[in-house]
Amino acid sequence: MAIPLAYVARSLAARRLTTALTAGGMALVVYVFATVLMLSAGLEQTLIATGQEDNVVVIRRSSQTEVQSGIARAQADVVEALPQIALDAEGRPLVSKEPVVLINLPKRGTGKPANVVIRGVTQAGLGLRPQVHLVEGRMFRPGTAEIITGRSIADGFQGAGLGETLRFASRDWTVVGVFDAGHTAFDSEIWGDAEQMLQAFRRNGYSSMLFRLTNADDFDAVKHAIETDPRLTLEAKREQRFYAEQSEALSKFISILGTSISIIFSIGAVIGAAITMYASVASRTGEIGTLRALGFSRKAVLTAFLLEALLLGLIGGVAGLLAASVMQALSISTTNFQTFAEIAFSFTLTPRIVVASLIFALGMGFVGGFLPAARAARMKIVDALRAA
Amino acid sequence: MTADAQVGTVDERREHAGGAPPEPLVAIRNLSKYYLRGDQVIPVLVDIDLDVPEGDFVALMGPSGSGKSTLLNLIAGIDKPSSGEIRIAGVDITQLSDADLALWRSANVGFIFQFYNLMPVLSAFGNVELPLQLTSLSRRERRDRVETALALVGLSDRATHLPNELSGGQQQRVAIARALITDPTLIVADEPTGDLDRTTAGEILGLLERLNRELDKTIIMVTHDPKAAEKAHRVVHLEKGVLVH
Numbered sequence: 322m323a324i325p326l327a328y329v330a331r332s333l334a335a336r337r338l339t340t341a342l343t344a345g346g347m348a349l350v351v352y353v354f355a356t357v358l359m360l361s362a363g364l365e366q367t368l369i370a371t372g373q374e375d376n377v378v379v380i381r382r383s384s385q386t387e388v389q390s391g392i393a394r395a396q397a398d399v400v401e402a403l404p405q406i407a408l409d410a411e412g413r414p415l416v417s418k419e420p421v422v423l424i425n426l427p428k429r430g431t432g433k434p435a436n437v438v439i440r441g442v443t444q445a446g447l448g449l450r451p452q453v454h455l456v457e458g459r460m461f462r463p464g465t466a467e468i469i470t471g472r473s474i475a476d477g478f479q480g481a482g483l484g485e486t487l488r489f490a491s492r493d494w495t496v497v498g499v500f501d502a503g504h505t506a507f508d509s510e511i512w513g514d515a516e517q518m519l520q521a522f523r524r525n526g527y528s529s530m531l532f533r534l535t536n537a538d539d540f541d542a543v544k545h546a547i548e549t550d551p552r553l554t555l556e557a558k559r560e561q562r563f564y565a566e567q568s569e570a571l572s573k574f575i576s577i578l579g580t581s582i583s584i585i586f587s588i589g590a591v592i593g594a595a596i597t598m599y600a601s602v603a604s605r606t607g608e609i610g611t612l613r614a615l616g617f618s619r620k621a622v623l624t625a626f627l628l629e630a631l632l633l634g635l636i637g638g639v640a641g642l643l644a645a646s647v648m649q650a651l652s653i654s655t656t657n658f659q660t661f662a663e664i665a666f667s668f669t670l671t672p673r674i675v676v677a678s679l680i681f682a683l684g685m686g687f688v689g690g691f692l693p694a695a696r697a698a699r700m701k702i703v704d705a706l707r708a709a
Numbered sequence: 710m711t712a713d714a715q716v717g718t719v720d721e722r723r724e725h726a727g728g729a730p731p732e733p734l735v736a737i738r739n740l741s742k743y744y745l746r747g748d749q750v751i752p753v754l755v756d757i758d759l760d761v762p763e764g765d766f767v768a769l770m771g772p773s774g775s776g777k778s779t780l781l782n783l784i785a786g787i788d789k790p791s792s793g794e795i796r797i798a799g800v801d802i803t804q805l806s807d808a809d810l811a812l813w814r815s816a817n818v819g820f821i822f823q824f825y826n827l828m829p830v831l832s833a834f835g836n837v838e839l840p841l842q843l844t845s846l847s848r849r850e851r852r853d854r855v856e857t858a859l860a861l862v863g864l865s866d867r868a869t870h871l872p873n874e875l876s877g878g879q880q881q882r883v884a885i886a887r888a889l890i891t892d893p894t895l896i897v898a899d900e901p902t903g904d905l906d907r908t909t910a911g912e913i914l915g916l917l918e919r920l921n922r923e924l925d926k927t928i929i930m931v932t933h934d935p936k937a938a939e940k941a942h943r944v945v946h947l948e949k950g951v952l953v954h
Contacts, residue, residue: 325842331830611826614787615840615887616815618808702787706822 324617324625333629333636336601340633343597347637347685348644350586355645355678357579359668360653361572367666368568371505372561375407375537376449379530379547382556386567387421387529388438396553397527403546405539406532409448414532417446420518421528424489426478436656437474438510439489441518449531453507457483458498463514466521469498471508473654473665481511490521506564509654509664531560571655587685590637594689598630602697609697610705623698630690631683638682645678646670732799734894734927735761735784740793742779742950753779754950757793763894766921766928768941775947777931778899784929785897786814798894815843819888819926821917823900825880827872827887833859833879834868837886844891858886862916878909885916889924896920898930902937914940 333340372378379400380390392400397418406414420441425434440446447453447460457475461467470481475496480487487494494513502508518524534540544557558566602609609622617625645668654665740757743750754776761767769777782788783795786802795802797817805813820826827836837858841851859865862882872880881901888896898917902910918940920926930941938944946953 323842325831325835325839327835328828328831328839335830607824607826608828611820611822611828612839613811614785614814614820616811616813616843618811703782706787706826 324621329625329628339597343593344637346593347590348640350590351638351641351678351682352644354583354681356648358674359670361575362671363666363669364572365568366669368506368564371564375534376560377532377557378560378563379555379557382554388423390528391526393526405534405543407535415445416532417443418527418530420524422522429479440510440512441515442512443515452503453500455498456501461497466492466494467497468494468511468513469500470496470511472501473508475499492521591685591689598690598693602693606705606708609700610702613702619698623694626694626697627690630686634682634686638679642678733760734763736796738794741791743791752950763927764925766942768938768944769931770938770944771947776950777947781897781931785818786810817894819893819896821884821888821898821901823903825884829872832869833883836883837890840891858890862886877905881913896926896928
């Protein structure tokens with residue numbers, strides 16, 4: 322039979338200050354742990370949301386990113402002729418052949434340079450990305466030196482706002498519109514007319530191709546056709562998979578770094594919890610003796626003190642998560658290791674992170690509370706009563 | 710929890726058993742307790758033989774260090790003897806495992822301590838209810854019992870008070886209600902009036918007397934106070950671990 326929960330909870334409440342300080346220490350660790358996972362999840366979600374289920378990205382075989390890739394015009398024509406590609410209302414294949422180039426732009430405020438993706442797109446390219454909407458200005462006109470910028474770029478880089486001018490590829494480009502790409506990677510890109518970009522950057526071929534399948538199930542057939550055609554040294558990936566892979570290295574790095582830091586911090590928090598619980602056991606020796614005398618078993622005492630430590634962890638966990646959830650309002654940008662381009666994303670709190678953080682917090686409580694709880698359970702009743 | 714709920718007085722039970730004297734509730738034989746300090750053996754209790762019949766009220770007296778509290782602890786099953794036998798209601802508690810002994814205590818022994826030993830974070834109600842958490846009684850049954858016990862010790866109006874909101878005498882009353890709540894065979898009291906002024910001590914002793922007389926509870930009480938011992942049916946003296954009747 323268990324010692325009542327009310328006793329466990331009120332014992333914690335009775336020592337408000339030490340409980341608050343210990344739970345505060347745990348909350349800080351949980352905060353770091355959760356925000357790192359939120360960062361990683363935000364990055365993953367941003368890149369995964371960038372892709373559409375029935376879109377296919379084609380890049381040169383073995384190139385990890387569009388910037389590394391190159392597709393000759395002749396190869397692009399072969400791909401474009403594949404029968405599985407969907408057609409638009411006028412019977413043209415829904416294909417966008419795009420040059421993708423990295424340029425260096427100074428950030429607003431600091432003036433520090435960062436890599437930004439320039440993408441040459443066609444009318445079809447816009448249709449293939451329904452999540453992209455113009456929020457300011459207008460669309461660029463084909464055949465001109467006009468560009469539109471993603472919201473993160475417009476806000477974060479000098480000369481990238483509406484009506485401003487950017488200089489790259491020996492030309493001045495006027496920003497005629499700002500688009501919102503629904504928190505996807507496109508928010509961190511600059512778009513202009515594909516043919517203009519090819520000329521400006523003196524490119525003969527494209528970087529990547531994007532097309533829509535008539536039927537999403539045709540992907541394997543298309544992949545087979547592209548990857549076995551001896552004229553093509555290309556590979557095809559579903560757009561969602563392609564962008565998910567883009568986030569893997571950075572997301573893994575953030576997760577590993579953050580988890581390592583959290584684990585180191587947690588050692589401090591566990592020691593804090595252990596000290597609190599040892600103090601709790603020491604100040605309640607008489608109570609432990611009384612409980613045992615009344616007939617509560619060693620197991621019941623062990624369970625009560627462990628529960629108290631777990632509750633302490635839970636309080637810390639919930640407080641840490643609440644603090645971390647505030648971070649969702651923030652958006653940050655960093656350089657993606659794989660694309661070398663700046664990417665903006667926000668902290669994303671997922672149910673998985675909530676569960677992981679609470680388990681982490683309870684784990685700290687358990688580890689910190691076990692030895693003191695075992696000490697309480699091992700006490701001889703007469704010794705404990707004598708100490709009362 | 711009322712006198713009506715009891716099965717009868719000792720005399721009635723004796724009559725029922727055909728006049729034969731009932732087996733003592735507590736039967737102690739050759740009980741010894743030693744402590745080891747390095748190589749030195751320190752005797753605390755030596756070859757104690759003691760019978761306590763059901764319904765008795767025994768005061769254990771003796772100078773400090775005479776072993777009276779150790780004897781009480783052994784009878785209550787919270788300490789283990791070095792040798793000997795303690796039979797309580799026919800059960801040799803020296804043979805019980807740690808877990809069985811805990812269960813046995815919860816059902817058979819009510820404790821009253823010198824410093825009350827209440828849980829400071831629980832109300833008077835919560836403290837009295839504590840031993841019932843070890844039973845299978847429903848919440849409602851527990852509440853009914855606690856209310857009856859608190860009424861018995863005259864603290865119905867203090868049920869929601871925390872121990873630090875009660876006087877010493879009131880705290881000891883709560884402790885007595887807690888000791889009674891499981892309707893135990895035996896009540897052990899270690900200096901129950903040691904922390905109280907003369908008047909309050911008299912009230913507490915009066916309450917213990919009532920428990921013995923009206924509820925037929927067997928009480929073994931350790932005390933230094935001859936006035937307290939006067940309330941007992943008999944006084945057992947210990948000196949240097951040996952009984953001197």
